[in-house]
Amino acid sequence: MKLTGVELREIRLPLVAPFRTSFGTMTDRTVLLVRAESTDVEGWGECVAMADPLYSSEYTATCADVLRRFLIPALGRVRDLDAVGVAPALAPFRGHRMAKAALEAAVLDAELRTRGVPLARELGAVHDRVPCGVSVGIMDSVPRLLDAVALYLDQGYRRIKLKIEPGWDVEPVRAVRERFGDELPLQVDANTAYTLADARHLARLDPFDLLLIEQPLEEEDLLGHAQLARTLATPVCLDESITSARSAAAAITLGACTVVNIKPGRVGGYLEARRIHDVCAAHDIPVWCGGMLETGIGRAANVALAALPGFTLPGDTSASNRYYRTDITEPFVLADGHLPVPEGPGLGLAPLPDALEEVTVGTEWIAL
Ligand code: OSB
Ligand code: MG
Numbered sequence: 001m002k003l004t005g006v007e008l009r010e011i012r013l014p015l016v017a018p019f020r021t022s023f024g025t026m027t028d029r030t031v032l033l034v035r036a037e038s039t040d041v042e043g044w045g046e047c048v049a050m051a052d053p054l055y056s057s058e059y060t061a062t063c064a065d066v067l068r069r070f071l072i073p074a075l076g077r078v079r080d081l082d083a084v085g086v087a088p089a090l091a092p093f094r095g096h097r098m099a100k101a102a103l104e105a106a107v108l109d110a111e112l113r114t115r116g117v118p119l120a121r122e123l124g125a126v127h128d129r130v131p132c133g134v135s136v137g138i139m140d141s142v143p144r145l146l147d148a149v150a151l152y153l154d155q156g157y158r159r160i161k162l163k164i165e166p167g168w169d170v171e172p173v174r175a176v177r178e179r180f181g182d183e184l185p186l187q188v189d190a191n192t193a194y195t196l197a198d199a200r201h202l203a204r205l206d207p208f209d210l211l212l213i214e215q216p217l218e219e220e221d222l223l224g225h226a227q228l229a230r231t232l233a234t235p236v237c238l239d240e241s242i243t244s245a246r247s248a249a250a251a252i253t254l255g256a257c258t259v260v261n262i263k264p265g266r267v268g269g270y271l272e273a274r275r276i277h278d279v280c281a282a283h284d285i286p287v288w289c290g291g292m293l294e295t296g297i298g299r300a301a302n303v304a305l306a307a308l309p310g311f312t313l314p315g316d317t318s319a320s321n322r323y324y325r326t327d328i329t330e331p332f333v334l335a336d337g338h339l340p341v342p343e344g345p346g347l348g349l350a351p352l353p354d355a356l357e358e359v360t361v362g363t364e365w366i367a368l
Pocket of ligand 1: 290
C-alpha cells in the first residue's frame, strides 16, 4: 500500500453524564481521529489521548503535532507500507505512543479492508461477543453511587469498577458490597492517587473480596507496586505503568502486578497490545481490555482485541450509550451483558458522515 495522505480530525462529544476520576472531571470528550488514505482504500484510527495531560503526558494537541510533523511524513517515506511496518518506521521518534497507535490503527484498518480480513480474526480472536464491565466515576454521595450502579446492573453489565481516591474508597466499596452482595464482580481504580504510605489503609479493602485494585501508585513506581502487592490480599492490576510488552514482562517479573489492563492506545497500538496479551498468557496473568471513553471507532477495535483467549476478565468495553447520546458510528448496544465482535473487514464499521460532521471541530489534510 502507498498512502496518498492522512486526515487529522478533531471532534468533541458531550458525555451523557460527568465522569469524575482521581485526576479530574470530564463533561465532554475531545477525540483526534486519523484517516489514512491510499489510492483505493481508507482506514480509521482513534487516538485515545485526552484534551489535557492528566491521565497521560500525551494530550490531543501533542498527538496532532507529532503526527503532522514527524509520524505521518515518516510513513510517506515507506515503500510497500503495511501495518506491521508502521512501528519500525516510527521507532526513531521517542515516546508518543498514543499518536503512534492511532496512525497504526488507521493503516491496519486500511490494510485489512483491502485483504477482506476482520480485525478480530487478524489478532487471533476466539469469541464472537465479549462480556462487558462498566467504570463508575466518583460521585457526590454514596446514595447517588448506589443508584448509578443499580442502573448499570439493570442494563446487564457483568462487572462494576469503582473509581477511588483518598476519601472515596472504603465506604463506597462497603456500600456497594452491602447493597449488591458478595457475588457481584467488583474492582476499583485509583489512577495513581495513593502512595506506599497508604498501604495499611488500602489493606482495609481486603475484606471486600475485590477482583483487583488498579494502579494505586504512580506510573513509574513498579517497585512500589511490588512492595504494595506483597502487603495486600487484593490483586494489584496495572494500567498507566504498562507501556509495552517489555514493561509488562518487567512488572510481572518484579511482582508488581498479577493482572494487566491492556489499552492499545497507551502501548502504541493493537499489535503491541497483542504482544502484551501473549506475554501475560505465558505467565498465566489474566488481562482485560481497558477503555478511554472511545467512540465507536476505538470501541470496535477494543472489542475485537477483547475477544482474544487471554482476556478472561470483563473489560471497560461498555455500550455507546454509557458515554454518548449519539455515537459517530452505528452504536454498540449491550445484549445480555455482552457486545458483539464486529464481523466485517478491518474495523467492520466506519463513521456515519452526518454524525461525524455534527461533532467535528476541525480537520487537517497532510498530503504525502
Ligand atoms: O483509568 O481506566 C482508566 C477513562 C479515561 C481515562 C482512564 C481511565 C478511564 C476509565 C473509563 O476508567 C474506561 C471506559 O469506560 O472507557
Ligand atoms: Mg485505569
